[in-house]
Amino acid sequence: MSSGKWQELAKAKREQLQQGIPKEWTISPRSESNVLQIPGECGVLSSQELEITSLSDVSVLLRNIATAKWSSLEVTRAFCKRAAIAHQVTNCLTDAFFDSALKKAAELDDYLQRNGKVVGPLHGLPISLKDQFQVKGYPTPMGYTSWLDKVAEEDAVVVQILRESGAVIYVRTNVPQTLMWTETYNNVYGRTVNPFNTSLTPGGSSGGEAALLAMHGSILGLGTDIGGSSRLPAHFCGVYGFKPSYHRLPWYGAVNSLDGQESISTVVGPMSTSMSGLQIITKAILDAKPWRKDPQALRKPWDHEGYALSEHVGGKRLCFGIMWDDGTLKPHPPVLRALRQVKGALEAAGHSVIDWTPYKHGEIYDVTRAIWYADGGEDYEACLSPTGEPLINSMKPGADPHEVVAHRKPREPLSAYKLWQLHKQKRRLRKEHLDRWESTSSRTGTGRPIDALLCPVAPYVAVPHGQTRSAVYTMIWNALDYPALAIPVTKVDPSVDTVQSRERFFSPDDETLHKLYDPEIFKGVPVGIQLVTQPQEEEALLAMGQIVDDAIRKPSETCGL
Template sequence: MRRRGKNHDPSHGTANHGVYKRLGLHSVSFNPTMSWKDLAAAKKQAQLEKIPQEWLIKDLPTDKNVVDFPKKSGLLSDLDLEITESSVATLLQNLASSKWSSVQVTTSFSKRAIIAHQLVNCLTEIFLDRALARAKELDEHLARTGKVVGPLHGLPVSLKDQVNIKGIESTMGYIAWIGKPVEKSAILVDILEESGAVLFVKTNVPQTLMWVETHNLIFGRTSNPHNRTLTSGGSSGGEGALIALKGSPLGLGSDIGGSVRVPAGFCGIYGFRPSYHRIPYSGAANSLEGQDSVNSVFGPLSQSLDGLTTVVKTVLGKQPWLRDAHVIRKQWSEEEYALSDHGGKGGKLCFAIMWDDGITKPDPPIRRGLELTKKALLAAGHEVIDWKPYKQAEIGLNTFAIWSAGSGDDYRSVTQLSGEPLIGSMAPDATGNEVRPVFGKPLSAYELWQVQKKKRDLRQEYLNHWSATVAQTSTGRPVDAVITPVAPYASAPHGLNRNLFYTVWCNALDYPSVIIPTGAKVDPVLDVKQPRTEFFSPMPFDKDIYERYTPELYEDAPIPIQVVGRTMEDEAVLAMSKVVDDALRSNL
């Protein structure tokens, strides 16, 4: 390990020290007479001052891959390592039995989160004193009563920056929102705390949220811990990077076009996009508020698949429909989790693989991940057929048109308050004068209705397309789940993650989906570039991505897959994902 050199990204744990004091600020507050740059620098400085000095890394590594650095840092004890490398199920069991105190578990994850932040710049708000005070209360309750507070008793949980916690800021990458602690927690936060969770950090997002990378003008850029020349994805990129470095056992992000699943896939962890209106969203900060044709949903990210299931069961067990008017009245169903509509637990399932979406042919590592999955499922006794893509480009473009109808006005209504520029490029060498890329234009109300009407029709057509697969399976049922890439590549260099067609169709059609790491990584020997002369058209993605590919560019990037089910089959999709995950692990 070496001292950071001249090419080290300054967003990795450094800041403009002295600005905070020079401005004479005891706390960062929005002042319209201050420049946006000074406000941003003061906020970043205030963040750094919350980091315990004894947890600072003396010699920051210059390696691209820093996944294993926390183990080697010397900052974590053997107990810290045992705790932070345990599954959610193990953590909850040991917390409930008092083998580990909540204070100890919270301290271990806090320490590892701070290490992760110095490596990949993944955090926004840090409130460790508050978290430890909460953990102490939980320990005292368990000692006094012999009972846990709830199913998440003592478990540290991280949150995407937009999730409001009373008394803490949610800047969401907007400088105009600095110095404005929220007055009321989101309903999801109330439920997590009532269930015993210990909230301890919030994580980085792109300005506006509406990017599949993570960078803003306050906190800077979040990198992929497997290869810091690549993006962690977005917009829940801070969550993905933090959990990949095991700085949190469980986090909550949001997904409107892939914002949970892309970071989960790129960072080699598990992520879940639930159906519309199952997890409460009320009380959170957001962009595009009022746009309710393609809904953003909250979903979990975790190092283990059991973490996803545990938090969904916990939240639904609190009857969130009694607090959030938009949540549907649907309890967690053990019957559906036992695959009652899919032949029953332990029965033969039929999976279909989408080898490509007809827009972009995946890079060789992604193809290999799909082949590994097919082999594992066949070995486990399941049926695997090919999935025929259906209007994937039309579905994606229709979604982009809905967003673009008013997104420009939405973003500018906030950025103009501080004078900060609207980010037009995620490239590290961006000048700040770039025009933000959009697939659409402002629309009249009537024009928007027509686009939304088309979305309605596409949802019906896709349901019919799926139902018709009953003629291709041996189970007497349509395909149980579809397995697809998360993206056409394992990750992307900073500024070049521009393709979300493999995820956005699930948002448009409201299909719940789970991201699973295959356990494989990009390998220059196995993932050699193959010659091609024909490319999909008319969009340029296919040829551009093909020409960019070399295995060396994506060195060490994890290879993920996506498991997709039909609307409101959340429990079944989680159960089928366990079938897929178990098959993959048994074939490693």
């Protein structure tokens, strides 16, 4: 194939996406770095459409549709228009299914009017998808030019379930090439930027999804997560991101990088502007019995007792562990302040918080990376070679093509035997970590181990493009298969989050990270925290996430600032 073929394919796809946006929804170019206010100022949205899309609570929006306060057609059109605006200022979309979405919304309205009841728990709700979930009749390129002609013959299983539950599928969102980045840039669609500051990254690999949610171009969507791909972008963009345990939500029919690597499984990662959104979509998917469509999905229905926290004293006087750092990278001041704020809010609400000491994090990180890169880069090459598309080795704007960051440097592939040894090592580390968690029962004062663990999502907030480091604070929970949740807490305040001097560092990487912090660069950027529970405790995690969220947002709460 000619060397320019991949550029031609990418250009044609971008033009197709642009043509899918109605001219009356286009806006003039903007120069400001914070673009969050543009939907309300550009004149494209009516006052009702602004009211609809300004909602954050998914339960309220669903109730308004079910009671016919707003029709699904009105809601869907509003989110289609706002998604179009969001794309023009952040480059967050890969597909716009506007026409089919509006048609489906009208059909759902007709059903509600004729039958007096909703189709299902997600009736009339527009839901966005990361560009990994197949939609029948469309390719799912995932940022690869060689996949632009691979048209899906059917929806991914989770998309089938969403449709059966009454959801309206209207857009898909951007990802990084190969997915294995905590930023979002590829050769097909280009770079997605953070709406709080377009010179900063929205994270990855669900960066397009997070940017869309932050712009309120979506209220609920699906990302994915193998090492932090839903939680890191949620943290960078001030939304909620959820990583369940392996195989709890159906994966079949989604496309993937490193496909076939199942020791550390990629999972469906719901993302939303509210905790209610995460709970509603998770329950809706589980109530649909996904194990009847996906042979790897666990036969584990929604656990009502788990959500009622029956094993955690009904949510009264919980004991949380808190990990201030992982012993390899010390978090920046606003991240530590967010943890202090959450700790103070929980204690004011009657819960207790005890310190958690990190355990063998460095070893877990090394094992995880070795498993991911066991193929020596063959997966990437197989995806790129058909069109001659180059591998992106740096996320820096205008980077030298020969500049290769550490995790992109070529590695020798591992033999099957050596890979098995890594699997054994990971299994041992999982057992040791479980024992450590259980041992906290001697310190909690409740007679049981900590109910959940609080920790950073990352040691920093959204950074300039090309400046992210390894996702160590999230990937550990993928390796250990612990469900985890990113919850927004605050924003960077330079008057409070000042540079702190340090004389000792864990490593040269830790010192480099310390020097990266500049409170003026990160001014006003969201800061979140991560909440973690033991494997298969998704319902308990979501319930405790609501408790944490309520404590943070209690109007009178000011402690920990």
